[in-house]
Amino acid sequence: EPEVTQTPSHQVTQMGQEVILRCVPISNHLYFYWYRQILGQKVEFLVSFYNNEISEKSEIFDDQFSVERPDGSNFTLKIRSTKLEDSAMYFCASTGGRGANVLTFGAGSRLTVL
Amino acid sequence: DAKTTQPNSMESNEEEPVHLPCNHSTISGTDYIHWYRQLPSQGPEYVIHGLTSNVNNRMASLAIAEDRKSSTLILHRATLRDAAVYYCILRDYYSNYGQNFVFGPGTRLSVLP
Numbered sequence: 001e002p003e004v005t006q007t008p009s010h011q012v013t014q015m016g017q018e019v020i021l022r023c024v025p026i027s028n029h030l031y032f033y034w035y036r037q038i039l040g041q042k043v044e045f046l047v048s049f050y051n052n053e054i055s056e057k058s059e060i061f062d063d064q065f066s067v068e069r070p071d072g073s074n075f076t077l078k079i080r081s082t083k084l085e086d087s088a089m090y091f092c093a094s095t096g097g098r099g100a101n102v103l104t105f106g107a108g109s110r111l112t113v114l
Numbered sequence: 115d116a117k118t119t120q121p122n123s124m125e126s127n128e129e130e131p132v133h134l135p136c137n138h139s140t141i142s143g144t145d146y147i148h149w150y151r152q153l154p155s156q157g158p159e160y161v162i163h164g165l166t167s168n169v170n171n172r173m174a175s176l177a178i179a180e181d182r183k184s185s186t187l188i189l190h191r192a193t194l195r196d197a198a199v200y201y202c203i204l205r206d207y208y209s210n211y212g213q214n215f216v217f218g219p220g221t222r223l224s225v226l227p
Binding site for chain 1: 148150152156157158159160163201215216217218219
C-alpha cells in the first residue's frame with residue numbers, strides 16, 4: 001500500500017538553528033500538507049501546498065516557516081530559527097483530490113529543540 | 115474550531131464491539147464524515163468515511179443518522195491494537211484545503227484484555 005515517508009524520524013537541535021524536515025508524498029497525489037502535534041495536544045494544521053504554491057496557512061505558520069517541493073518528489077518544511085516551542089511531532093500528509101479523498105499521513109518527525 | 119463533538123474517552127473489552135459516537139449538528143450537505151485514528155506515537159491513520167449511506171470496510175463500519183447530524187464508528191471486535199485516539203472530522207466535498215480538516219481532541223479508546 002502506498003505510504004507517505006518522512007525523514008528524519010527524530011531530530012534534536014539547538015535553539016536558533018535551522019531545521020529541514022523532509023517528506024515523500026504518495027507519487028500521484030497533488031495536495032500536500034504539514035501538521036504538527038505538541039506533546040499531549042491536538043493535531044494542528046500548518047500549511048497546504050498545491051501546484052507549487054501555498055494554498056493556505058494557519059497562524060502558526062509564520063515567517064520562520066517555509067515549504068517547498070524542490071524536485072517533484074520531496075516536500076520539505078524548513079524552520080529558519082528554531083524556538084523551544086517548536087518542539088513537536090510534525091506530520092506530512094498528501095491527498096489526490098478534494099473532500100471525498102482521504103489524507104494519508106506519514107509517521108511523523110519528532111523535533112526536539114534544546 | 116472543530117465542528118464535531120465526541121466523548122473524551124471510552125473503554126471496551128477485547129473482542130467486544132465498540133460504538134464510538136460523533137455529533138455534527140451543523141453539518142452541511144456537502145460535508146463528508148471522515149474517521150481517523152492515531153495509535154500511540156504514530157501519525158493519524160484513515161479508518162473510514164461516508165456522505166449519507168452507511169459504509170463498511172475491512173477496518174470498521176460507519177453508521178450515519180438519517181438527518182446526518184450524528185454518526186457512529188463501529189469496531190466489530192475490538193483488539194488491543196485498536197487502542198487509539200479516534201477522530202471524527204468533516205471535510206467539505208469541494209475542499210482541497212487542510213485548514214478545513216480540523217482535528218478535535220477525539221475519543222481515546224482503551225481496550226481491556
